[in-house]
Amino acid sequence: MSRIWLPRRRRHLAEGLGIDRRAFLAASLRAGGGAAAALALAGCDSWTRTRAAQSWVRGAERWNERVERKIFRPGARNVPSARLAATGARFPAYFIGDQLPVWDEAARGVWRLEVNGLCARPQRLTLDELKLLPRTEARLEHFCVEGWSAVAVRTGVRLSDLARHAGVSADARYVDFQSFDDDYHESWDIESAMHSQTLIVYGQDGELLGPEYGAPARVYSPVKLGYKCTKYLTRIVFLAERNGGYWSDQGYEWYGGV
Amino acid sequence: MSDVQRRHHLIVRITHWVNAIALTIMVGSGLRIFNAYPAFARKGDTFCCYPFEGHRIPEWLTFGGWLAGARNWHFAMMWLLVVNGLVYLGFVYLHGEWRDLVPRRGIVRDAWQMVRFYLVLRRDHPAQGKHNALQRLTYFAMPYIAVVSVLSGLAIWKPVQLAPLTALLGGFVWARYWHFLAMLALVVLSLGHVFMVFAVDPYSLRAIITGGYDASRSPEARNARPFVNLRKKS
Numbered sequence: 001m002s003r004i005w006l007p008r009r010r011r012h013l014a015e016g017l018g019i020d021r022r023a024f025l026a027a028s029l030r031a032g033g034g035a036a037a038a039l040a041l042a043g044c045d046s047w048t049r050t051r052a053a054q055s056w057v058r059g060a061e062r063w064n065e066r067v068e069r070k071i072f073r074p075g076a077r078n079v080p081s082a083r084l085a086a087t088g089a090r091f092p093a094y095f096i097g098d099q100l101p102v103w104d105e106a107a108r109g110v111w112r113l114e115v116n117g118l119c120a121r122p123q124r125l126t127l128d129e130l131k132l133l134p135r136t137e138a139r140l141e142h143f144c145v146e147g148w149s150a151v152a153v154r155t156g157v158r159l160s161d162l163a164r165h166a167g168v169s170a171d172a173r174y175v176d177f178q179s180f181d182d183d184y185h186e187s188w189d190i191e192s193a194m195h196s197q198t199l200i201v202y203g204q205d206g207e208l209l210g211p212e213y214g215a216p217a218r219v220y221s222p223v224k225l226g227y228k229c230t231k232y233l234t235r236i237v238f239l240a241e242r243n244g245g246y247w248s249d250q251g252y253e254w255y256g257g258v
Numbered sequence: 259m260s261d262v263q264r265r266h267h268l269i270v271r272i273t274h275w276v277n278a279i280a281l282t283i284m285v286g287s288g289l290r291i292f293n294a295y296p297a298f299a300r301k302g303d304t305f306c307c308y309p310f311e312g313h314r315i316p317e318w319l320t321f322g323g324w325l326a327g328a329r330n331w332h333f334a335m336m337w338l339l340v341v342n343g344l345v346y347l348g349f350v351y352l353h354g355e356w357r358d359l360v361p362r363r364g365i366v367r368d369a370w371q372m373v374r375f376y377l378v379l380r381r382d383h384p385a386q387g388k389h390n391a392l393q394r395l396t397y398f399a400m401p402y403i404a405v406v407s408v409l410s411g412l413a414i415w416k417p418v419q420l421a422p423l424t425a426l427l428g429g430f431v432w433a434r435y436w437h438f439l440a441m442l443a444l445v446v447l448s449l450g451h452v453f454m455v456f457a458v459d460p461y462s463l464r465a466i467i468t469g470g471y472d473a474s475r476s477p478e479a480r481n482a483r484p485f486v487n488l489r490k491k492s
Contacts, residue, residue, distance in 0.1 A: 048321075048322070048327070048331070057330045057331060059334075060334030061330060061333070061334070063337070068419075071419050072419060076418050076421060077421075078421070079421075084300065143430065145294070146294035146295040147292065147294055147434065148295045148297075148300070149301070149431065250326065251330065252325075252326045253329070253333075258415075258416060258417055258419070
């Protein structure tokens, strides 16, 4: 070990002083083209807005949706580890309007959830009527598109139960969830909507849903990213065609599965 | 006297540059995605092992502009990265180049000798074949790190549909952390690789572009350390 510190060994450090700065510079310049191209690629991203780049990215999104539909399992269950406490109160309040959307009964009458579109028995359910339907409770991990997750206990009605109640037709391939938070809505594929943990939620962590979390009712599913789960629900429409959505129309993935 | 050989097969050269571009975009867009929530802790929880919770990555290192743009690029480029990686590995396996990449007996000792040589604790460049021991270790490790990065990426892309994979990695939060660490390892090794190309063996640039390599200018022939003996000995 100590041998390496002997001067005899250090002698050829002197050789190290013959650093070829000029040769290094020349070689670097010659190679600079490649490096500059790489930097331009990373730093200046105006080329990403070209039509070719965008159509490639859009094509990949369609391909990804096909993959996501393929790996989708209706039986896949979201079961957060028992160590994780429900932390519903720490969910950020989130809405797109200028102020917290609160249903104004005096101006708009009693809140009702409309279920219509391709169904035999369209519904207009008050919150009390909704609560009379079979209740489902699930402790679920929520995944936000931003990358955070949080656990909460969700209480509500299975959308599949509600769909049966409304006699949804076999032609319904998509569902649109509409809200009274401005024009917020998101449409889904029917398979995700009929997942056994897709709920019309009116309770969170043992309490009635608060206005900051989408009261009186919201859709919630562990198989979709948060932005797909419309809060402040007013209408559930069963459709033959997809109907985009607030964030999906702006560039976020329409499918948005997890 | 020059001694030009063909060093890298066309497929290796193409996959190398496709990988360089795809990896750059994956890292940049990944960092932009990370910036939407620059932390690992689950909401209402703490995380043990990341000292910069809440600090965003500098904008100029990111790619994609905004979260949706970065996600779209990330989820598009991942296919190119994986397909390209499989083409490379398949070729290297079938064509025999893997022999120059798998660690040989005594690789740790050889790597230590390379370190000593670079630290000027040893006078002569250790004998090597196509790559020195440090290169071998790096090029051999890269595909393994890439596998970790792909698996952890899938685990955070589909934490419910691929729940067993996510659970295997310790859950969503940890899978996200492994994805970040794998990225960091790939970036560190890639930057080290690029530095060494310029500082020790700029002649290898020719080999990875046109394929030709002048063996009489190899680092071993020049006894080259970073910035030392860059010119061919006359």
